[in-house]
Amino acid sequence: MKLHNFNSGPSILPQPVLQQAAEAIINYNNTGLSLLEIGHRTNWFQEILQEAIASVKQLMQLDDSYEVLFLHGGATTQFMQVPMNLLDSNATAAYCDNGIWGNKAWKEAKHFGNVAVVADSSDKQYRYINKDFSIPDGASYLHITSNNTVEGTQWNQYPTIDIPLIADMSSDIFSRPTNFNQFDLIYAGAQKNMGAAGVNLVVVRKNILGKIARPIPTIMNYQKHIDAGSLMNTPPVFAVYVSMLTLRWIIENGGLAEMGKNSLQKSTLLYNTIDALPIFNAPVVKEDRSEMNAVFFLNDPALEEPFLDLCKQEGMIGVKGYRTVGGVRVSMYNALPLESVQIFCDLMHSFAQKHG
Numbered sequence: 052m053k054l055h056n057f058n059s060g061p062s063i064l065p066q067p068v069l070q071q072a073a074e075a076i077i078n079y080n081n082t083g084l085s086l087l088e089i090g091h092r093t094n095w096f097q098e099i100l101q102e103a104i105a106s107v108k109q110l111m112q113l114d115d116s117y118e119v120l121f122l123h124g125g126a127t128t129q130f131m132q133v134p135m136n137l138l139d140s141n142a143t144a145a146y147c148d149n150g151i152w153g154n155k156a157w158k159e160a161k162h163f164g165n166v167a168v169v170a171d172s173s174d175k176q177y178r179y180i181n182k183d184f185s186i187p188d189g190a191s192y193l194h195i196t197s198n199n200t201v202e203g204t205q206w207n208q209y210p211t212i213d214i215p216l217i218a219d220m221s222s223d224i225f226s227r228p229t230n231f232n233q234f235d236l237i238y239a240g241a242q243k244n245m246g247a248a249g250v251n252l253v254v255v256r257k258n259i260l261g262k263i264a265r266p267i268p269t270i271m272n273y274q275k276h277i278d279a280g281s282l283m284n285t286p287p288v289f290a291v292y293v294s295m296l297t298l299r300w301i302i303e304n305g306g307l308a309e310m311g312k313n314s315l316q317k318s319t320l321l322y323n324t325i326d327a328l329p330i331f332n333a334p335v336v337k338e339d340r341s342e343m344n345a346v347f348f349l350n351d352p353a354l355e356e357p358f359l360d361l362c363k364q365e366g367m368i369g370v371k372g373y374r375t376v377g378g379v380r381v382s383m384y385n386a387l388p389l390e391s392v393q394i395f396c397d398l399m400h401s402f403a404q405k406h407g
């Protein structure tokens with residue numbers, strides 16, 4: 052049976068990326084060595100890392116004020132690393148709390164300084180993006196989550212502010228054209244739209260660094276990583292390689308314009324199907340619906356299990372909602388073909404016919 056991979060993360064990767072990654076484990080580029088057994092300071096790995104960095108700069112159209120880093124750990128590490136580098140202990144950082152990941156982010160920041168949660172949509176179970184906020188005077192930065200993976204909401208227009216803007220873009224990075232130069236720091240765990248688990252992309256505008264009094268442990272210090280060219284210690288070589296291949300695949304397949312076109316097409320098809328079938332409902336405020344993760348429910352909760360069972364039987368992988376949210380969640384990252392969404396929508400139609 053053909054499987055359709057709607058996993059929320061780690062998630063679907065392009066087939067040619069998996070193919071090349073698999074070959075590289077046995078024999079990297081006909082060197083006779085596995086990628087896993089070559090040094091990270093070899094020219095071989097240097098080329099991989101440099102291509103990955105150049106691809107990020109190209110896709111994001113970054114100017115020279117930015118540095119691109121590939122660092123260990125997931126996005127969760129950045130919840131701590133961002134304030135450790137940018138928030139003085141007597142200063143205040145502003146956070147938008149529009150989902151469980153943003154909520155976790157500000158709680159980590161509190162270990163380092165003061166936090167002002169300036170917008171919070173937990174009053175409505177995070178089913179919208181609260182964009183109505185004001186930032187306290189002198190705040191060090193504003194942190195947002197560009198796409199709320201769990202709740203299925205996404206920022207469509209980013210806030211315009213006069214302090215550094217920081218975004219966790221883990222689940223919608225490289226999914227559509229974006230003016231990345233409006234951000235001062237962007238981070239993303241690779242395993243949703245960019246590669247394999249184990250590496251973080253961090254893009255930082257250099258001039259926001261070096262402004263705080265706190266001594267920063269070397270491995271957590273962005274400036275030290277910049278100075279070392281992402282090679283302070285052994286980077287996650289294989290994960291960086293998979294990211295490089297995925298970035299190459301994005302560029303070869305039309306870049307962000309094409310990714311954006313596909314994301315819009317897939318998500319429009321799915322939301323139109325949900326809206327057309329009265330047995331389903333998507334509670335997220337329409338203007339904030341995510342193109343990456345669609346969350347919806349069956350109006351009759353008793354039908355949820357039979358629907359999820361049917362999905363399983365038909366090879367639809369990873370569509371059960373997040374454990375605290377329930378319902379159904381369909382993730383539509385770059386590598387997911389339109390065909391998978393079409394087949395999923397056909398399944399919704401036939402289920403609705405039988406149970407409507």
Ligand SMILES: *Cc1c(COP(=O)(O)O)cnc(C)c1O
Nearest residue numbers: 125126127152200219221222240
């Ligand atoms: C998955 C996710 C995280 C957590 O990523 P880890 O790599 O598991 O630490 C953080 N933020 C967002 C938006 C996510 O989707």
